[in-house]
Amino acid sequence: MDTQPQQPMQSPNLAPGQSISDKPKKKRKRFLLIPCIILILLIVFVLINYSVSTISIKSARSRARDTRRISDIRQIELALELHFAKYEQYPSKFQVLIDENFLNFIQAPIDLKTGKPYSYAYGTDKNNRKILYYHLGAVLNNKNSDMLNQDDDFFSIDTDLIDWQRDPDYISNCLLKINGMNGFNGADDSGCGTIYDKVYLSE
Numbered sequence: 372m373d374t375q376p377q378q379p380m381q382s383p384n385l386a387p388g389q390s391i392s393d394k395p396k397k398k399r400k401r402f403l404l405i406p407c408i409i410l411i412l413l414i415v416f417v418l419i420n421y422s423v424s425t426i427s428i429k430s431a432r433s434r435a436r437d438t439r440r441i442s443d444i445r446q447i448e449l450a451l452e453l454h455f456a457k458y459e460q461y462p463s464k465f466q467v468l469i470d471e472n473f474l475n476f477i478q479a480p481i482d483l484k485t486g487k488p489y490s491y492a493y494g495t496d497k498n499n500r501k502i503l504y505y506h507l508g509a510v511l512n513n514k515n516s517d518m519l520n521q522d523d524d525f526f527s528i529d530t531d532l533i534d535w536q537r538d539p540d541y542i543s544n545c546l547l548k549i550n551g552m553n554g555f556n557g558a559d560d561s562g563c564g565t566i567y568d569k570v571y572l573s574e
Contacts, residue, residue: 433512437567440509441518443489444569450474451505451571460501465491465541491541492554494533494572504533508557508568518567519559525570527554 450473451461465488468474494504506527511519527535535554542555557568 434516437511437513437516437518440489440511441567444507444509444567447474447489447491447507448569448571460503461493461505463493463502463536463538465538488541490537490555490568492527492535492537494527494535494554497532497534504535504570504572506535506554506557506568506570508555508566511565511567514559514565516565516567519565522559522567523557523570524559524566525557525568527557527570529553 447468450468453473454462454468454471462468490506490508492506493502494506495501496503504527506525529535537553537555557566557570559565
């Protein structure tokens, strides 16, 4: 029985004599390109969100550190007033506040970011030689902090009535380098960073 060679099956979408391998590949390339574009867009979206989140976290941490600094200054103010109520003057050494339990800190309060102590200067009345004045300062991270509108921007420099002295153990390194004054400049931009300061001139 004679058998005739079978003709290869012809795809209905192919022209006579055209094999499957000869089918145009443009559609397949187009289908591959779309997922690649989507993948690239997803990667860009993730990177942008990561950058924004990182900036937001850093900003939040910076604000939290500033809030802690201001809270510390307020606690120190309260401790100074307790000392004044007992001795009718402020201490010449900041450590006294801790040693006599006026300040509820296990150790001397320091800046959590820099590890440096806050700045403390005291003023002696030239008439009765009592320490009736104090000046506290902390360096903030945020130059646009609303709290800078509530500080005193005081310059504790000697006058005809007051002799100012800094506690050498409680003064920022930058302020120690400023010559010609015994206190410190509490201006928001004093050349030593953004200073938040509080001063009290007892009556």
